[in-house]
Every structure is written in C-alpha cells, then in structure tokens.
Amino acid sequence: MATKGKGSKKAVVRVGKSLARRRAAASKVEPAKGKLGVMVVGMGAVATTMIAGVEAIRRGLAKPVGSLTQMGTIRLGKRTDNTSPLIKDFVPLADLNDIVFTGWDIFNDNVYESAAHAQVLKPDILKKLKPYLETIKPMPAVFDNYYVKRLHGTHVKKGKNKLDLAQQLIEDIRAFKKKVNRVVMIWCGSTEIFMEPTAVHQSIAAFEKGLEKSDIGIAPSQIYAYAALKEGVPFANGAPNLTVDVPAMVALSKKNAAPICGKDFKTGQTFMKTVLAPAFKARMIGVSGWFSTNILGNRDGEVLDEPQSFKTKEESKLGSLEYIFQPEMYPDLYSDIYHKIRINYYPPRGDEKEAWDNIDIFGWLGYPMQLKVNFLCRDSILAAPIALDLVLFLDLAKRTPELRSLGIQEWLSFYLKSPQSAPGLYPEHDLFIQSMKLKNTLRHIMGADLITHLGLEYYD
C-alpha cells in the first residue's frame, strides 16, 4: 500500500476546503417548487410532439426515450464507488407533472389540430390525448412575412411599432406568470431569413430604440426573446435564427439573470457529424470532402425550400466541421475539405426525413477511403426530447445563483447545432466534450467532485 506523506495531508486539507465550498454552492440551488410554465413560440411539429409526449409520459403511456434529463444517469465519485444516480434524482429538476404549457402561433389551431396536421404522432395516441391537447390554444403571434416568406399567418398581433408588439408579449408573459411559479420560453417557430448583426444589435439601448423605430434588423424571434429576457425569463432557440446571438441580448440576459444558450436543435445529420468528425480527428484521419443531402416534406421543409431561410440553416449546419477539425492546427488533414449541404423539400416524406452523407476520408500515406451514412430519421421525434431537456435545464440554471447571471449557458451546447460561447472563445462542437461539460457542470453546482477520467489511483 502507498504511504502518505506531508504533501498529501496538505492536499487533503485543500480538497476538504474546496469540498466545503462546493457543498455550500450546492445548497444554494433553489428547489423546483410549484408549477413550471413553458411558453412555446411556434406550435408546429416539434412543439406539439414535445407537448403530446410529455402528457403521454405523465399518463404512463410511453417512456421518455431520448431525454437525458429523464433517463440519463450521472456517475459520482470513483468507478469503484458504483454510484450513478439518475440525473433527475441528482439535480432538482422540475417534475414533468408540474409543467404547464402555453404558447403562440400564427395559425389558431389548438395543439391537437396542429399535431394532427403535422402527422408526426399516430392517430391512436393523439386520440387518447385529445381532451388535454385541445385545451392548449395558441395566443396570437408576433409575425412578419418579410422574415419567413413561405408562411402567411392569420392569427397575428397588431401594434403601432415593434416596441408595442414586445409590450404585448410582455403582457402575455405577465398574465401567465400569475398562473405558474416559474416561466421558461422556447422558440420552436420557423426558420427566419438569414440576418447578420447590425448597429441596432450592439447594446440594449440601441435595440430598444430600434424596437421603437421598427428597425428592419429586428426579426420577430428577437421581439419574443427581448420580451422574455426583459421579464427575467430564460430563452432557448430551437431554430438557427440570429435571435439572441447578438451583444444586446447577451447583455440583457446577464442583466436580468435570464439564461440563454446556443441555437438550432442538434437532431439528425449534424448530430451524426459531431459524433463522426471527432472520431476522425481523434485518430488523425484526414477528410477531403463531406457531402450532406436531405429530403423532408414537413412545414419546416417547405420553409427551408425558400433560399433566404435555407441560407440561415446552411450557415448553422456548416459551422460544426470547421470548429471540430481546427484546420489551422492540422493543415495536412483538414485544410482542404469540400463541405456541401443540401436540403430538398419532398412532400411525400412528411416529417420522416432521410439524410445521406458521403464522406471522403484519407489514411496512412494518403490512401483514400469513403464512408456513407444513410439516416432515416424522424425529425420531430429527435427534436422533442431536446426541447424538453433545454426547458428543464434552463429552469435549473435560473434557480442556480452561480449560473443564472452568466448569460450564455455554454454547458447546454450538447443540444445545439450552433453553440453560443463567450466573445473570443471558439464554440465547442464535439458531442463528447459537450456531454462531459454538461455533466461536470451538474456535478459542480451540486458540490460533487468533477470527473477527469484520469484514473491513476486505481493502480496505486
């Protein structure tokens, strides 16, 4: 057995102190008391699949497959400790029974009608849930066809300018706050046209002036996000829209302790990319080309068929490889990749998207090889548990003093195609690093030891 000297005594004292500090931090995470109100912007395929799924799970009709918060475990301590509780038993998350849904849409179909239209879930399960789903009716939306060209909404708010519209959303939030204990907002609305930050996005004051002048640089998604953050409500963005990815929103998020994260649910093709690309890089396998194409026929596909909305999606999907491969660090392997992405609207497929990837790789002495991925996925089935997890974790962040005023919650990058990070810090796209970061954040806020996977002590 190894003998322990003076040095280790000091180390024990140090560890003891930091443990005490961490235990104190954990005791400050506020419990999830009462009802969690979830305000969903856009009650289409993803939103209705999430809402119907949560109700089905509450009634014991289904299991929460795909949800890390509901099914995932977290290892605590050494491998020999055999301690791996469920995440939901380790951190104080809202119980699914305490979730209350509401939302907005540009069509006034209730959630049952909208889910039936989306055709993601089968009629038999929808029929069982119908009485509940019919009770959720969207509020009139803030919408402008300039930003989503393929849609023409009828259930839309009118206002004298964008500030007035933001005020109307704030009134909606305040009315809902009276019925629940805490609120989170999530954008499950359509992909807007491609937009870049302008002067109006640089500070809260400039943004508010822009709202008053109905500046064209402010899209509807930003009016919702502004209303949420202004009210101290955390905001998640399931679409690739610019929305909170601007200094004004980051500042407002910090100021009002309303957490935000990145954007665009990481579901099908990009999910696979952020698994495969780190594997090639870990083994120093070169990549010369990556061609990705998709067919899908839901309303999202119809919106993405319009070039300006497609550009927004394309930018979001393109980013991951560049960051994972770090071509400037590995020029021989990754500086000359031809990366192409196509999304084709093909109505017969509905939500049952099919994605193909052809990856041209090269190995020892530059010998070429190929990998083909054919993913027959169901878009909204993959996205719904992500939306649920983001809502639950953002609510947790809001109740965690150490996290809530940070603004960006980088530890939630795990769920997103376009992670958001501090200015000057490159985003982390590797799914396994993201997963480790998420779990270590949970350990940290609960005062548990972080896991480094070093493991030398097992051989001591």
Ligand SMILES: NC(=O)c1ccc[n+]([C@@H]2O[C@H](COP(=O)([O-])OP(=O)(O)OC[C@H]3O[C@@H](n4cnc5c(N)ncnc54)[C@H](O)[C@@H]3O)[C@@H](O)[C@H]2O)c1
């Ligand atoms: N399904 C996936 O796997 C997946 C993955 C990543 C991202 N996304 C993104 O999530 C979003 C939702 O996808 P979906 O398949 O549910 O699309 P969908 O078209 O079925 O639903 C979007 C809904 O948003 C509504 N809407 C549009 N603008 C609005 C506004 N300003 N206010 C309120 N409602 C508005 C539409 O009327 C529609 O009902 C899309 O932007 C999509 O790109 C989806």
